[in-house]
Amino acid sequence: MLDQKLIREDPTFVEKKLSRRGKTFELSNLHQLTLKIKETDIELSNLQSESKKLSKLIGEIYQQNNDSAPDDFNKMKDQANNLKAKISNLEIKKRDLNKEILNELLKLPNFPSDKSPSGNDESQNVEIKKWGNPTIVNNQKSHWEIGENLNLFDSKRSSKISKSRFITLIGDGARLERALINFMLDTHFKKGYLELIPPALVNSDSLQGSGQLPKFSNESFKCSDDDLWLSPTAEVPLTAFHKDEIIDINKLPLKYVAYSPCFRREAGSYGKDTKGLIRLHQFNKVELYWFSDPKDSSEAHKKLTSDAEDILKKLELPYRVIDICSGDLGFSSSRTFDLEVWLPSSKMYREISSCSNCLDFQARRSSIRTKIDKKSLFLHTLNGSGLAIGRTMAAILENGQQKDGSVKIPDALIPYFGSSLIKSN
């Protein structure tokens, strides 16, 4: 959420900042509302102050048991009642204005960072780094072909259980998934991350706090009988973990690593990536999350990204880093580095992690603060996958495939998986 005060004081500046997203944001209505609520608020406090004084006066007279002037007494009561009516009206007005403002405010995305490259869509994202040697081999099989051949997962039966875009992992496939989760958690744990396993169901407040609501309600699954949703990413419960808290500046940064299943409706992606492990309604993910001192968040962003990269390096998967341009940034993010892993079968890089610095955007929505010199301010939040498990498995299957149809397991993963090769049996 953007700062209401900033919109009130300099709407043009805010519009200009937002316009880098490649759209025009018309804030004059919101601006008027913020002026109006301030005016209302001042009037309201004045009346409240008056009413409070009067009540105290009445109280004093009452306690002295001074019955000598009942007329004055009643006159004062009338006056107080009069004030009360005015106050009540203003309170309603203020509440309505507040609702309207919040409504608009919650729909505004974060400012793109000045450091984010300018651009309107993903074609203008900038590659800033490449690691490893992307291989192109003849007769390259897709990971879903490999998976089918080796009986690692079954998507047909899964659609019987649920619907399309669900997967059942089988045998070595299931074991590989588990090995990857443990490998990633251990690796991050050793770097000082605190491990969390958060709830998979989250309430509307939590989704609003991290930016999924109110704008993107059609992207998550909702439980019909409760105010609960299936979490689309651990970013949601991790943000909400410290909701309404003031965190000691000396304890920052807080670094969390969380394993969680993620659920996404993938509305609007019909026909895209219908096969394999790339785009599922349910997938596993290990998420990195930092609560940072505002002045350190840029550094933290680099660190978090490199911690996610480290998983790809250890797994010997070729990847590149993309600096997302201003027009392609996610709603809550001010700057994002995507990690894209090489998938030989499609001869392209696919997103496997998205590392974002949200600045104080989520912290303001979730009211998470810290204190510097007795002044409280919103801290900064950062998140990134470290990594998406299903896509990592896809990358391992494709990059590790051998001529005989077996798959080589990266050395770092062998202790977790238990063998160096997946072959048909």
Place this chain on the structure above:
RNA sequence: GGAGAGGUGGCCGAGUGGUUGAAGGCGCAGCACUGGAAAUGCUGUAUAGGGGCAACUCUAUCGAGGGUUCGAAUCCCUCUCUCUCCGCCA
């Protein structure tokens, strides 16, 4: 799901209608004392939004919302969360 108990400041805990934003304690910070520390003493210590260059000041907030009243942490209603017992269950 049934029955009961309860949600007060960073924490514990008092407070059943009138200067209560809230006693007391703990914790924390500063100062004094000390060679240094402990102990002790004094002072300070919520959040948000207004006004003021500032000292300061106004308003709101005792789980949330509504009601009664000139006045509510305190009374009434609704919701919510936590705890205990029973039932059920991994």
